[in-house]
Amino acid sequence: MTDSPEILSRLARYQAAAKAAGVKLTHQRLEIFREVASSLEHPDAESVFRAVQIRLPTVSLDTVYRTLWLLHDLGLVATLGPRRGSVRFDANLEPHHHYVCTRCGLARDFTSAELDVMRIPDAVQTFGSIVTTHVEVRGVCGGCAAKSAAAGQPDLPPSGQEARRET
């Protein structure tokens, strides 16, 4: 997962923007940029941290947070999820949609010309301005399904008061 035209162009964009904004290109930032630019998943800070740690063992989680928000402030990545708690960062700024696993949180992009042009009811504009629109598909990913099959019972609505925690 090192290079590809798209990833390289993202990386170049990050560096150019950082330079333009007058922020320093430290080793830590360069590695974090690379990691974010090359990730297909939408990693949270912890994931980026673990990945960067391999090449830069002394990097700290704080720096990863600071750098991710730096990219966000520069408009180079978008965020998924709610405003607080475990935010995930999305390096893909093109129109696209998301598949999310409700078990493990895996998130993948997909595109669809048909969905890109969907019409939003006029009534929505009474809520406020519309900036972005995307489809979110939820389900259980292949990996989790395999684990369920391996383990005991597989799925669905509980009735007692156990087994929660999987949004």
Next chain:
Amino acid sequence: MTDSPEILSRLARYQAAAKAAGVKLTHQRLEIFREVASSLEHPDAESVFRAVQIRLPTVSLDTVYRTLWLLHDLGLVATLGPRRGSVRFDANLEPHHHYVCTRCGLARDFTSAELDVMRIPDAVQTFGSIVTTHVEVRGVCGGCAAKSAAAGQPDLPPSGQEARRET
């Protein structure tokens, strides 16, 4: 924001399901049920807590959390957002879509027959099973727009390293 046919029917459903599951209908639970059933927003635990506190000043935030997850475990509410951190609960189980304000987090439902039947690319199934599909529209709500107008500069990509935190 007290009664309406739909809200009353939800409330009745919650009570019936709770009774069927053999859980006790305490004052706290009844108030929390009512609050969740009647909210148009998709409240997080804190919001439900504040609302319930008005009628039941001694209620604790823990109980709100426990009761919300109880409703979730009974299949009576869905959750929005990622699996950890500030989860929001959605009392509307019908197919619908969401408008979310990126400033304040306001979330509103909307429906659209057209969007309900959108076709998801086959490729998505390679990620895993598909359980739900909905559209998420993001923007800035009327209230926040008004505040911005009242204050100084209104919107968009920052360039320094300030002004973050608004996913």
Next chain:
DNA sequence: CTGACTGCAAACCCTTTGCAGACCG
């Protein structure tokens, strides 16, 4: 060289859990 940046550690949420007393059924 010098200001910006990093790592460390402590501070801060929000959420969950353990426990003893209170209440529903």
Next chain:
DNA sequence: CGGTCTGCAAAGGGTTTGCAGTCAG
């Protein structure tokens, strides 16, 4: 009355911040 449920308080996990030393430019 008995088991469930609540409120309290403390623990837990993720994120942010203050500070002094370090490094890019």
